[in-house]
Amino acid sequence: MKRRFLLLTLAATSVFQVTSIQAQAQPKPKQAAVKAATDKIPADPDVKIGKLSNGLTYYIRKNSEPKNRAVLYMALKAGSLMETDAQQGLAHFTEHMAFNGTKDFPKNELINYLQKAGVKFGADLNAYTSFDQTVYQLPIPTDSAALFKNGFKILANWAGHIRMEDADIDEERGVIVEEDRQRGKNAQSRMQKELLPVLLGNSRYAARIPIGKLDIIQNFKHNEIKQFYKDWYRPNLQAVIAVGDFDVAQVEALIKENFGPLTNPAKPRPHEKYDLPDNKEPIVKLVTDKEFPYNVVLTFIRHRAKVTNGIPDIRKGIITSMINSMMSSRLLELKQKGTAPFVEGQFSYGAYQGGLVPGIDAATIVAVTKDPGELAKGLSGVMTEVERMAQFGFIASELDVVKKNMEAGNEKNYREMDKIPSNSFVQAYLKNFMYNAPIVSPEFRYTLTKQLLADITLAEVNEFAKKMAAPENITIIAQAPDKDKAKLPTEAQLLDALRNSGKGVTAYVDNAVNKPLLEKKPVPGKITAEEKIQGIDVTKLTLSNGVKVYLKPTTFKNDQIIFSSFAEGGTSLAEDKDYMATNYAGNIGGDGIGEFENTQLRKMLAGSTAGGSVYISSLHQGYSGSASPKDLETALQLIYAHGTNPRKDPILFKKNMDEFKVYLQNADDSPENVYGDTITSVMSGNNLRERKPTLAELDQISLDRSFEFFKERFADASGQTFVFVGNFDVEKIKPLLETYLGGLPATGRKETFVDRGGKPLTGNVTRIVKKGIEDKAQVRLFFHGDYQYSVENNLQLSALSDVLEFKVLERLREKESGVYSPNVGVSYEKLPHPYYTLTISFSCASANVDKLVAAALDEIEKIKKEGATAVDIEKFRAESTRAMEVSLRENNFWLSYLSSKFKNNEDPTTVLRQAERLKQVTEASVKAAAVKYLGNANYFKAILVPEK
Template identity: 50%
Template structure:
């Protein structure tokens, strides 16, 4: 369970990761031919221009007002998504109820009329549904949503799902003893997600952003004093007033009989009643405000300097043709503006660490044009001005015709992909659409209609219309400017007058954008192809393995899981383990730098533009033990994908601007990293996990200063110089016969030197022994704990199953003990990992967050539960839960391209027989209480236990 606790302003630190991620080539597919358009007559649109409703969804309303949506969908097979959506959130809480909308969500899992106490979670776990991963819920300002994915091949479990939803909707027990137990859990959830700089900044900025409206005072987690002291009558009152059928919807999408599901909904929900003299549901909004409000906020632990400019507008919900057309315009506008910001970050000295500007939904019946910039600590003014200058450039001069055409292609291909996959769409995607229809009234015309509408109307959007949008969205009215930064840099931050001046003068002297494009092909001519010299079949797995004349192996598995998807992973042994210590930092940057530098004679900007009519993403990678190429693309773009693969290997591009820009960006990001307690703590965790090897640690400014582009480029070239030990795995929608000429041309022509290289074992794993590492950082009462068991391992399928079982049993037991019994931690997590390369090793990590005073008690409780398993093994009930969950998870994964790609690639890398996956579910029966006991004794050895603890700074 979770809650939406903050808005984008307070969550912007999360954007940093996206802004510094390895760049990938993301391409767009061509505009669909009009010959392929499905026929939709104008008669499907009613006279007032309202959009039609998808005929494949059954929408109904019971006499008590409850709405339901039902759709048959077979992706995934034998599965269904059941949701209970309530127009009930924290915005409806009285002053003495703050936090009880979210608390109500928790109590739904702690006892209902038909499922007392923990019976509901226990029952679902036995049915193969994981608590948290599958079974979940969230509470926001305006809604509370419960999700229940279920198997449909078990009639009893599936039908009981509707009883469970009905119990949540109207029959939660609110046992006083369970309420008191859950208080600690909810407070620990607040500690886990809050008690940090982000939360403290949110408390400072939300009143300004939300105009001191009710939204600013109804954060879903609520107030600690209320959570500690509210009475059962208070929460029952909230539930009685607002959990009622006229504010609820049941959504059911999956592999089932629609008529049967409709009958189940009527049988389970018709008995729910609205309360007498029911309260009208208030319709809250954030009122507009004249002019501009500026808020400057700082925090001791916030590591970035950033600004966000939010220009608020009335919310628009697409219900008509005109609304859908405006959605199309907004998508084009956002795409073009985003592309320009990306180009700025490709400069040798980018003016900011991260910047984005776009128009979209905000909150409280508002949309907004939001521009956010994460500035360089030493030149925040230039960062703000550079971002706003680009916004102002769009407002003054508009966009170019070539930009506009690329944006249209991008929008069309997105719609085309959805249309091609219309019979392979995951049920959860439909649930999201119907949820928004119920909550906001967004139209659900269906993919056939939307596809036809896009194809028919995209060319009706003019460049003049697009160029007018920036002027419409960018305003100094109803505007909020938020500046956030480290407390130590408070004197360097602009005051209100200064930030307004920066923004007001940002566009002085700007000129129109120049679109740098090329008409050259990726390859002037195809390379000299190799030949297929050997072929083997695995009829059991449905794979074909080809050996090409240069030594390259290709494993092919055609599937029908997706209509328009092929996945690729090509790899060879070696990786950064072959770099010397002196060259390691350069080597570790090689793949990300080369992958964002373009290829051959084309820089990244040119490459993105010249491939705008393709749907393909190809990128190189280098890990500790491997180097390779991964990608995803449409079958129609197979040749482009093969060309890109070939060029990343044979003609990588050395771009000094990209190198210098990345080095400068990374150094700037590191400048205040030590202010964040989580980052400092993670450095210690990384040190433990790598045995204090600097290669396993985050880089430093000193190491970056010693790195060079020449070393990185030469290492990259060396790693891809010999294709003879490469294996490529292809999974997806293709004909294994028809693609052979492409494989021979672009993979068979790769250089081959037969060096027979492999990785080095650098022994980067936890040091043996029992020891404790304590980090004192942070001002809040918040502790993080990791208990790390590790050691040598015999890697094989049977041992792996036993380790997976041990992981799940520990998850069950420690959740029961640390969360439910002790009320000491919200979400304890156990992760068991095992690897064969470079050395067969295992690691079991137990992690949780808690109050500082509870660290020793919860560590002792965790170790006590471990000792119980060591003495008697897991209970059969918990083992049965693991088997059910793993079996159902495996059944779903065997219908996914990404799972098959991972299986075939890992089998090749580990020299294993992939066929063993077919006996995996049967082998789950080898797990018994005795085997879990043996595994616990063997792998959870207290003499090889590292404790890594984050505590607040000592006062």
């Protein structure tokens, strides 16, 4: 059993997906003076902000992370709120049309041009439409002068030269209908339609959801979208943002050259702002759905926010983060005691619905319960903690923990002063353009944060916490499965739970402990062998207890070390008859260490950047962690403690079992769950280790046997292989490795995993799952089989997958207009036996399944007969080369890459020959791969269609 957290359940806390636009990383401070808290924030001297005569705003900043790359944005202060009644959905539709032809890039030439330059459509080249904004994003290389210059031409084409050909508009209608089908047509979207008028107060927002109305999308007259583009795509509502490794003066000249000629309408439509109405009396809404699997109650307490765009806002943001962190800790602590009247509880304060309406904040309170009849009790349980906060506030020890963690984060950002990614700056400038949010220089933010953390008092925090809970604009939402509608509490019961939750509440008592993580240091081992791996700057150490350590020092981050390990065995060493009983073992490492609960550990580690954990997978067990260089010893102490002193927690075990039961009890109400279970059954050969347990089987799981299995898996470290990547000196960390890794217990047993089966069913297999009430079909086509695993074969399979995705996207989306976002993916594994799987997946109307499956198979046959085109190969090589250029400068890539190579006993230097191998990918090689891997010997077609 894998631990399941009910995060997806809580998606309703934010009805809309709103892109976060807040910079996070902080570089080295200059000695920026911070005066009184009422002062305005000084302008960041490193960003050049200008305005053209036509009103277009631009932001330019030179930034060398990542090298030879730039991030370009074209932002528009217009979205779905600006649509007329006849244009609902056309702001988003216009965004689609930007990729269907412009003045300088007709039809699909824009996407083709960028793909041949290594820019991937969807992953790199993208756009989004919101209520009040439309944003186009283009990450682009800067080491090609022509490509970089054309990037600004592309932005300008979007800003003022989109071609609105009637035929192209008509072809795109079906794509947007399918986008709505793919992202919606489920329980969440149906419930959302009922909730929107409640959450958005029947405002303009509720009537202008960005996807629009399908009848309008399918039938609007061409002139409507052309008029929308003419009215709103105008330079005085637009901004160009450019951050990257380039010359600022050159970029400014390119912006003036490309955007200067754009003009505004002679009679511009007024740019109106909209608001949400207040509600004096609480609003309660009960919503059920046949396919909704959980019991959730959400409460929103909305407040008007006074925005100053100055230092007081930053102070407020820090205090809010403090309170959210302390409340999360309290709720987690309550759950770990086993006394919480909810399975999951959350509290957070911040911008309402993710910042949907500027100037409105809200406290969001969430409770998930086992039974719908317990929702009022669950709401009362979380609200009791909110009332405890409001009546008694927090205590000094809690604030001390939060301050230490924030100080550590601030200092970490300081040390990454020259490694801030360009995207962080772009998001800050976008927020400035859209909402006039201040642009805080990294230097000033560091200095200010340091001062404010020292200056903010407990009394100030508690006063703000009391205001958070002030009962204004209250909305209560209860959600449950249809079948349990009769068990739901009444509106009056939910209101009583809210109003009476604070009665008899007492002050919080801290459960912090003042003990060391380790009572004494382990007896160190010794380094018995050392060797270098030439070409990739990796050092291999062998320790006296048999542990192997590979070290790759880097300078990609100034303040990061990450590591992981593996040893063969895992759950494969549990016999089938014992598998269910030991099924909790993989969770033991997350239940704490020794006598310390997780909440106590967090408090003990306050101010440290160290993290360390353990895992048990099907074939391996091992460790992982991360830390700043200064905290590496603490991370290694966590590893040693997890491996030698695990925690056996019956209360947490019961809580986790209850949590999983909540998931299981209604899981089969969800079409997606039933479909997923069906696919898992076929692709694992009905292996019991891969399927989820039944409620009856859940009772077979034993904490005692799981705990013993966990201890047995980590009793011998002699087979562990660690990989460390980051900013460290090999010689300086050797003593730490000898102490904490060399000190791990070892018996020298020689273990390997056991192949417990799990191969997919062979032959031609079809499964049609009839589940669901919406006209929404999901299709997955699997081609799979035994495989000769090698770097060369892996590359050819990847090339085949990418080329096939080009073809499937063009055929199913562009020509058939039958899907929104088809996907082709490939996986290949060496362990426990070499195997490959190539998958085509998409969603569509149920009536179009057979036609679109046939179209996808037709594209496969074309590749098998004709091979790839030269353009296809050019795109694959370019995207692979550009992706690798970025990956080679990322710690996470190296950790994953090296771990995989050592786990599979492969040559780790193969990455150095990537360019040479790419030359082996040709039109003919892709054809040969298609013939070899896309035959019908092992073909599985899985289809989900509605019941009726």
